[in-house]
Amino acid sequence: MSVIAAENISKRYIIDHKRSKGSNTLRDVVTESFRNWFGRKQEQEQTFEKEEFWALRDVNFSIDQGDRVGIVGHNGAGKSTLLKILSKITEPTTGSVRIQGRVASLLEVGTGFHPELTGRENIYLNGSILGMKREEIRKAFDAIVDFGGIEKFLDTPVKRYSSGMYVRLGFAIAAHLDPEIMIIDEVLAVGDAEFQKKCLGKMRDVSASGRTVLFVSHNLTAVQALCNKTFYFEKGRLIEQGETNQVIASYLSKVSKTKLVRTWQTPEEAPGNDRVRIRRIELIPDYPDKATHIDVRTPLRVRFEFWNMTDRVNLNLSLHLNSLTGECIFNIGTQSQTYSKGLIAGECYIPGYFLNDGSYTVSVMVVKDTVTPLFNLEDGLTFEVEDYREGVAWYGKWPGYVRPQFPFEMKMVEEEAFAK
Incomplete structure (x- = not known):
C-alpha cells in the first residue's frame, strides 16, 4: 500500500540580487562600509535583479508502507527541500503530495525544540506536536532518555546542549513516539560512531515493524545497509529510482570526478x-x-x-x-x-x-x-x-588513509570456567 505519493512536485525560490548603480569595486565597498559604521551613510540608488531558482522540478514517486528509502545526490540536488515538503514545513510551488500516516522528522539540529525548555519538557512538546497523548509519551519516556543518553542533563535547558546532544535527543524522540513514517536527514553525521550504529539499528527495527523510513545521507555504505530502495537526485530532478545497489552504482558512475x-x-x-x-x-x-x-x-x-x-x-x-x-x-x-x-x-x-x-x-x-x-x-x-563493507555492522567513517587486510587472528589459548 502506498503511504507517500508525489505527483509533479516542483519548488521555486526567488533570489534577489542587489545592485548599486555605479562602481562596485572593492575600494567602493570598503569606503561605503566605513561611512555606514561612522553614521555617514551615503544613499545610493539601488536596483534589484530577481532570479528564479528551482530546487525541485517535476518529481514523481510513490513509497509503500515498510519501505526503507535512501535519498542520495550532491549538495544542492534538492534532497533536503524534498524532505521539508514531505514534512509539511514548506509547500510545493506546483504539484501535490499525499501522505497517509503520522510523520516524525529529524531534518536539522534542534528542529522542533524550544531552546528555553528542558530536555524533559521538549520530549513532551515534541510528542504533543506528533499528536501523542500524554500517557503515550509517558510510556515511551524512559526509552527515549536511555537511547539519547541525556539523563544527566534531562532538566537542563536544551540551549545549553551540544550539537551531539541535540541530535541524540531529537532522534530518540522521533524514533520512539511510534510514527508511521520516519524522515531522517544527514543530521546523523553529527553523532559519534556508536550513536550512528544505534540509529541505524533503530531504523531497521522501525521498518521491520511495518513503518516507513526516508533516509538522506552521503554515507553510501549506510544507505546500502539500511535501504531497500533509493532515489538519486541531481539539480532538483529525480534522475533514477529503484533497488539500492543498482541506483548507487549508477550514481557513482555518473558523478565520479575521476580523470584516469x-x-x-x-x-x-x-x-x-x-x-x-x-x-x-x-x-x-x-x-x-x-x-x-x-x-x-x-x-x-x-x-x-x-x-x-x-x-x-x-x-x-x-x-x-x-x-x-x-x-x-x-x-x-x-x-x-x-x-x-x-x-x-x-x-x-x-x-x-x-x-x-x-x-x-x-x-x-x-x-x-x-x-x-x-x-x-x-x-x-x-x-x-569509495567505501565497501561486508559483514560489518558499523558504518561510521573508517579512520586512517590506508585500510589493509594484514593477517590478524585471535584464538582461545585456555578455556576457564569463571565462578559466578
Whole structure:
C-alpha cells in the first residue's frame, strides 16, 4: 500500500540580487562600509535583479508502507527541500503530495525544540506536536532518555546542549513516539560512531515493524545497509529510482570526478623541460564483480611514459600518493638504471584492500642518479576511492588513509570456567 505519493512536485525560490548603480569595486565597498559604521551613510540608488531558482522540478514517486528509502545526490540536488515538503514545513510551488500516516522528522539540529525548555519538557512538546497523548509519551519516556543518553542533563535547558546532544535527543524522540513514517536527514553525521550504529539499528527495527523510513545521507555504505530502495537526485530532478545497489552504482558512475588518464601527443606540448617530458600518466583499475567505480577492494595500476632527452643517463621514477589535503600516503621509487634517449615507461601496482575510502592525488618525479630531481609532475591524477563493507555492522567513517587486510587472528589459548 502506498503511504507517500508525489505527483509533479516542483519548488521555486526567488533570489534577489542587489545592485548599486555605479562602481562596485572593492575600494567602493570598503569606503561605503566605513561611512555606514561612522553614521555617514551615503544613499545610493539601488536596483534589484530577481532570479528564479528551482530546487525541485517535476518529481514523481510513490513509497509503500515498510519501505526503507535512501535519498542520495550532491549538495544542492534538492534532497533536503524534498524532505521539508514531505514534512509539511514548506509547500510545493506546483504539484501535490499525499501522505497517509503520522510523520516524525529529524531534518536539522534542534528542529522542533524550544531552546528555553528542558530536555524533559521538549520530549513532551515534541510528542504533543506528533499528536501523542500524554500517557503515550509517558510510556515511551524512559526509552527515549536511555537511547539519547541525556539523563544527566534531562532538566537542563536544551540551549545549553551540544550539537551531539541535540541530535541524540531529537532522534530518540522521533524514533520512539511510534510514527508511521520516519524522515531522517544527514543530521546523523553529527553523532559519534556508536550513536550512528544505534540509529541505524533503530531504523531497521522501525521498518521491520511495518513503518516507513526516508533516509538522506552521503554515507553510501549506510544507505546500502539500511535501504531497500533509493532515489538519486541531481539539480532538483529525480534522475533514477529503484533497488539500492543498482541506483548507487549508477550514481557513482555518473558523478565520479575521476580523470584516469592524461596524455600529451608531442614533446613540445608536454610538461617537463629540456631533459625530460611527460607523455602519459594513467590509472588503470581492475574492477571487481563488474563494478563501475573504484572502491576499497579495487587493485590499481599507475602507468607512466616520458621522453628522455639525454643519452646515457641514470634515471629512476618516484611516485607520490597524497591525500587531497596534501599528506603523503606513501612514496615509492624504481631502481635507477642507465637509459639512452627515447620513450621510457614505468608501472606501479597498488593492491586492493590497501587504500581507505577518500580522495587521492598521484604525482610522479623523474630523478637522476637517485638524488637529483629532473622534473616533478604534481597532481598528475586525482581519483576517488569509495567505501565497501561486508559483514560489518558499523558504518561510521573508517579512520586512517590506508585500510589493509594484514593477517590478524585471535584464538582461545585456555578455556576457564569463571565462578559466578
